[in-house]
Amino acid sequence: MIDFNLSENDEKILAGVREEALLCRKYARHYDENEHEFPPDELPEASSWKPSVKRGEPSPEDSSMPVMSMLGIMGRHWGDYSVRLRQDRGGLGNAALSASGTPEQKTRWGGEVLAMAITEPGCGSDPSRVQTSAVLDEETDEWILNGEKIFVTTGCRSTGVVVWATVDKTAGRAGIKSFLIMKGTPGFEVVHKEKKLGIRADDTATLVLRDCRIPRDQLLGGDETVKQKGSGGFRGVMKTFNMTRPAVAAMGLGIAEAALDFTREQLEEAGFEIDYAAATASLPAPVAKFIELEALFEASKLTVLRAAWLAGEARPNNMESSVTKAHAGTAVRRITQGCIDILGPMGISREHLLEKWLRDCRITDIYEGTGQIQRLIIARGLLDYTRAELK
Ligand SMILES: Cc1cc2nc3c(=O)[nH]c(=O)nc-3n(C[C@H](O)[C@H](O)[C@H](O)COP(=O)(O)OP(=O)(O)OC[C@H]3O[C@@H](n4cnc5c(N)ncnc54)[C@H](O)[C@@H]3O)c2cc1C
Numbered sequence: 001m002i003d004f005n006l007s008e009n010d011e012k013i014l015a016g017v018r019e020e021a022l023l024c025r026k027y028a029r030h031y032d033e034n035e036h037e038f039p040p041d042e043l044p045e046a047s048s049w050k051p052s053v054k055r056g057e058p059s060p061e062d063s064s065m066p067v068m069s070m071l072g073i074m075g076r077h078w079g080d081y082s083v084r085l086r087q088d089r090g091g092l093g094n095a096a097l098s099a100s101g102t103p104e105q106k107t108r109w110g111g112e113v114l115a116m117a118i119t120e121p122g123c124g125s126d127p128s129r130v131q132t133s134a135v136l137d138e139e140t141d142e143w144i145l146n147g148e149k150i151f152v153t154t155g156c157r158s159t160g161v162v163v164w165a166t167v168d169k170t171a172g173r174a175g176i177k178s179f180l181i182m183k184g185t186p187g188f189e190v191v192h193k194e195k196k197l198g199i200r201a202d203d204t205a206t207l208v209l210r211d212c213r214i215p216r217d218q219l220l221g222g223d224e225t226v227k228q229k230g231s232g233g234f235r236g237v238m239k240t241f242n243m244t245r246p247a248v249a250a251m252g253l254g255i256a257e258a259a260l261d262f263t264r265e266q267l268e269e270a271g272f273e274i275d276y277a278a279a280t281a282s283l284p285a286p287v288a289k290f291i292e293l294e295a296l297f298e299a300s301k302l303t304v305l306r307a308a309w310l311a312g313e314a315r316p317n318n319m320e321s322s323v324t325k326a327h328a329g330t331a332v333r334r335i336t337q338g339c340i341d342i343l344g345p346m347g348i349s350r351e352h353l354l355e356k357w358l359r360d361c362r363i364t365d366i367y368e369g370t371g372q373i374q375r376l377i378i379a380r381g382l383l384d385y386t387r388a389e390l391k
Contacts, residue, residue: 021079
């Protein structure tokens with residue numbers, strides 16, 4: 001039976017996450033205003049801060065772990081989107097490695113921080129249009145990669161990148177494979193850092209590959225065959241998104257919750273009572289609006305918990321993952337914008353973080369598939385259409 005009740009220990013762990021998040025929030029404005037001055041691996045508070053509870057090791061038998069992990073992500077982003085007391089080890093490329101790497105690759109690269117590079121100047125929403133090429137040199141047993149990747153999160157700070165490239169341009173998605181490329185490999189260069197609207201403490205880079213040679217065994221998953229049916233490697237790596245899309249939704253919702261908490265405090269300070277039992281018509285307008293935004297938040301959060309719960313039960317969650325992103329992508333924008341509507345000038349003042357949260361949460365609806373793309377996936381799932389029938 002579906003059950004999102006948390007144990008006492010889980011509650012303590014999440015309280016610890018919030019405590020840590022509050023310390024990180026102190027640095028949020030600094031790294032927002034000083035883009036490209038990245039947070040250090042450890043903030044000064046890290047040495048003196050003692051977590052209230054030692055975090056338990058995830059157990060594969062414990063189906064509540066994905067749910068806890070989503071709540072943890074929300075708690076951390078409630079502090080700040082990118083600033084952490086200790087830097088997380090790992091990026092989207094690490095998720096791809098876990099989902100599709102061979103045991104040897106997981107051992108060898110598991111400790112690295114891996115970005116994931118799919119998007120190119122001519123390819124975003126439809127990853128099957130990847131043009132970066134990978135050609136096998138049988139004499140040297142090396143892949144030679146050429147192409148350009150844009151908007152790569154952690155492209156500067158990662159130690160390696162999982163790069164999507166085609167080994168056969170005539171084969172469409174079946175020809176697409178992913179390759180592990182470490183920083184420092186000749187022919188692989190970070191050429192540009194983006195300046196962004198929000199999430200400025202997160203680096204976003206352009207990468208160029210010019211006759212970049214890597215050993216043959218750096219093909220993720222090791223399968224070199226180009227299968228027309230099933231599109232092996234491509235489908236494998238796409239599965240990565242079934243957990244990362246709920247995670248992206250959870251990040252945005254953490255920010256939205258921070259905005260709601262701030263707004264509640266301000267309303268209460270101004271003498272408004274948030275009375276959930278009162279009839280809507282009797283509520284002052286700011287309170288009625290606030291309660292509506294909170295309900296939107298709760299609905300979105302439930303979509304994330306359900307997708308995570310399905311993953312914990314080892315049940316398919318492809319469509320539900322897209323529901324989390326589609327719903328949260330819109331909800332977090334409405335919530336942060338709505339909080340600004342309620343608070344007026346205070347909402348846009350840089351004295352507070354609310355205006356930053358509005359900017360930071362905008363990305364929820366863009367990366368790892370825009371809202372429109374998630375809606376296409378949901379429609380295909382509900383109506384049983386193939387990709388070719390509904391695109
Ligand atoms: C800050 C940031 C970080 C990012 N990090 C990464 C990363 O780490 N790795 C990576 O590979 N990429 C990353 N991206 C890229 C991101 O995934 C793409 O921007 C996104 O997938 C959209 O692709 P696009 O920008 O090429 O837009 P396009 O595909 O050109 O789409 C433009 C618009 O058309 C809509 N659209 C497209 N196709 C359809 C359709 N069939 N039906 C209806 N509407 C459609 C889209 O929803 C969008 O609104 C990042 C982007 C940003 C901004």
